[in-house]
Amino acid sequence: MLPNYDLNKIKFATDGPTFQRAVGLYEGGKITKVEEFGRGYAAIVLGTESYHVSVSARNYKHGNCTCYFGQKDTLCKHMVALALYVVRGGQLLSAEDKKQSHHVECGSRREALSGEEIKSVKKSISLGMRYIKPYTGPSRTWFSNQDSLMEGCSILSAIVSDLPVNRPSAEILIKLLLRLDKKLCEGGVDDSNGIVGGFMREVVQVLMEYARIDPECIKAFKLLTGIGNTCFGWEEPLVCESR
């Protein structure tokens, strides 16, 4: 049975500390006696004690663990470690595999992307955008809705951080900001935790860095003239820069 998730999914949807501890368990060979059962997997994960752990094949966040957190229905490092084992079968993880990208960085490349590459970037952006979902209730679904926003922003962060610094990339980023703005203003996304807003501010910072590295990028900021009110005025530094 193949799980519905892969390493990227686990990376993007797990908070940093839990993910790193899970990697520690995985690399320490602490996941033992792994077996499939029903629609999931079970194992004994060795820690302070031996924990009985299970995760669903559909969603690794659905499962059980006999540790303190697991008993409180909180995702624990043992469940994530088992999920890692399920997707990687005990193979070594590379440094890249272990790197989570929750933060947006300015890319280090400058060269233009090919038409094909631009297409694939746009496709990945659309995929990430799907996780920026409206919150429609009931209230017990709020946390999973917020997880989904975090997952979307993590996927988008990885894409943004990988773009070369040039005008076409700047245009892609401005359009991304406008799409997110629309989701926040009219799309019913509940961003009271500031997950999406925080991501947007980071993208604006990256664009300001673009402008310093390659002033040609500032021309892309013109896309923002006359757009009217945005949800929280994120565009102001960019509009100022383009005057």
Ligand SMILES: [Zn+2]
């Ligand atoms: Zn646990």
